[in-house]
Amino acid sequence: MKIFNIWMPWLFSRFLYLDKTAVVMDRNGKELPEPALPGRYRTVLLGKHTYFETIAEFTFSDLKEIIAAIRLCPADYSPFHTDLFFVRRIGRQQDKTQVNLWFVRPEACDIIRRAHPWFVFPETGLWFTGSQKTARCLRLEKKDSALMVHVDTDGAVCSAMTLPGRDGSQSFLRGLGPQGQDCPMETFSAPGAYIQALLATVSGTGPLVLKPFLQVRPASGDGALVRAGLWTLTGIALLLVLSFGIRSGMAAYVLQELKQTNQALTQDLGDVLEREAKTRAIENQIRILSGPVVSYLPRTALFNQMYDLLSGKDIVIRRLTVTGNRVELQGLSNRASALLDTLAAVPGFQDVLLTQALKKDTRTGQDIFSISFHVVPEYPVEQ
């Protein structure tokens, strides 16, 4: 809210007031001694003569649909055709949405288009924003007539210009019906007080109340905000491209330098590099040639070791199978479990286990065993 309070005076620090004539004003409502047109303004405040104001009801509540409906049939709502109009939701009653509509006259649209404003406010369009929820009746004295504004408790705004030289207050209030009878009248005899009161009213609310009047997609299609956004995005894109270009350029430069250094080193190290490459190739060949030899388990050494382990233990080997590093023994023994322990105690023999349950030989009474184990490749079986 505080930022908004600072922002609003800045928005109105120098603005275009467009009515029968165009004048430049400051935030105090004081007319500045400078030509109003041509020029660019952040804010354009539209006088009552530049727009048509009405209240309409729609069966649907979505503002986008309401705007689309108005664009589809503008003649149903406005006495003239225009591309620029403002819609503000008042409220919803009995399945109908009530909105305030302000249609800007085509001749004012041309001026607004050239001014490239951020905001365009109808001068009667901001009085609803007051924090007080009571009806208000305002009278602004102008040169030859007066602007009468009524804001009801829901925020619906209706206004009228009095005829030149006539007071017109009573007839305006009568036109409002019963709610106009007891409404207190605030009168502003000078534009300065009027503008200050308007700013005070707007500052007392949040920024979202200004959303209907934001010119993100003005009638001209080339609004300052859109262009500013596009320029910002273009700038960011250019910065990114520039940053990427610099990084890439530096990387390409470094790459070139490294290539030259590498080439110089290659020339200096001609023989050494060649010898190193040969060494690598030879090492690779050695790895190929030595691989099977290193991983091979010499059978002679294995059989010798097994002979040492099994001789003198009254063991009969019926079948011995050696496949790779796996050994399987089948035979007869007086104490097969002791044989299992003997083999398991050898450090290089792993997974020593019985592949079949022990059985007794009916003829000899010995254990029929079937044992397998794995010889680790690293184990030095050669003794």
Next chain:
Amino acid sequence: MNNDILKAKALNPNQRLRIMLIIIGIILGIQFGVLPALQWYGDIRNQIDSLKSAIARKTALIENETLVNELYEQAAQQISQWRNRYPDPPQDSQALQLSLQKQIETLAGRYQIIIVNMDWLPAGSPDLARGAVRFRMEATPEAFMHLVHALETGPYFITLDSIRITTRGQKQSTFTADLEISAYGILD
């Protein structure tokens, strides 16, 4: 009327076309501009990293030139020793199998081992030529051990891939042995 209003869109066809073209432009820009540029930049970074490591290696080589020469000499000696374990000139699988068969037959004759049957096995090896032969033979334990020892201590590297020894009875002095033996050679 209401249906028409509800169907009405906030954007007119020109605006839709413009937005569509912008989106297509952005996609094409990313596809043919941003992604190739990033790919190119990534390639440059990879090349830089690769060159940096190559330069570091070469710089280290300058300081260790003597060591490189020593390593080369050692490797040359080692490869010579390893090459001696394989027949020269290089042989294919069939030549190795034939050579292996002759060698086994010679040894069997020397140690009075009976070769019952024999079969050449298909064998392949990615780095070395290999010829595998399966033998079934009858031998005494001593003769068999002599054969195995002779094969494993021969001039060329031979592996006994699979051995299966089966005895027929405690009183028999010989047993049946099934052997799968491989000989190796250096590929051209």
